[in-house]
Amino acid sequence: MAKPNHLKPRYSPPRVEEKLVLERGKHYGHPLDNFSDIIVVDEVLSKCADTAVRHALKMIWLKVTRLIETPDHQDSVDDIKGYAETINMIHAERKRRESDD
Numbered sequence: 001m002a003k004p005n006h007l008k009p010r011y012s013p014p015r016v017e018e019k020l021v022l023e024r025g026k027h028y029g030h031p032l033d034n035f036s037d038i039i040v041v042d043e044v045l046s047k048c049a050d051t052a053v054r055h056a057l058k059m060i061w062l063k064v065t066r067l068i069e070t071p072d073h074q075d076s077v078d079d080i081k082g083y084a085e086t087i088n089m090i091h092a093e094r095k096r097r098e099s100d101d
Contacts, residue, residue, distance in 0.1 A: 027066070027069060027070050027073065028065075028066050028069050028070070029069050034065060034066075034069075037065040037068065038061065038062055038065050041058075041061050042058075045057050045058055045061065050090075052090045053087050053090060056083045056084070056086050056087045056090070057087075059079075059083045060080050060083045060084065063076045063077075063079045063080045063083070064080070067080075
């Protein structure tokens with residue numbers, strides 16, 4: 001199967017970072033499209049006052065946008081579970097630190 005024209009390297013041979021981006025593009029599409037999908041939710045996530053939790057939510061959303069392109073990518077599913085667990089860890093650690101005071 002031929003590569004879509006927008007994912008073909010512009011230079012020969014491609015640099016290491018270009019190879020990485022091209023490889024990711026096979027799974028997640030062009031960065032312009034993927035980043036645009038991610039940005040759509042940034043305004044909504046900015047409403048979360050807890051900056052640490054907000055970051056975890058952003059990472060979960062990033063993984064969701066990847067699953068849109070590759071819904072069978074188990075690593076992204078596992079990452080979502082892991083980021084959700086970090087929210088529990090944040091709350092538990094704050095509670096522990098408050099009790100130490």
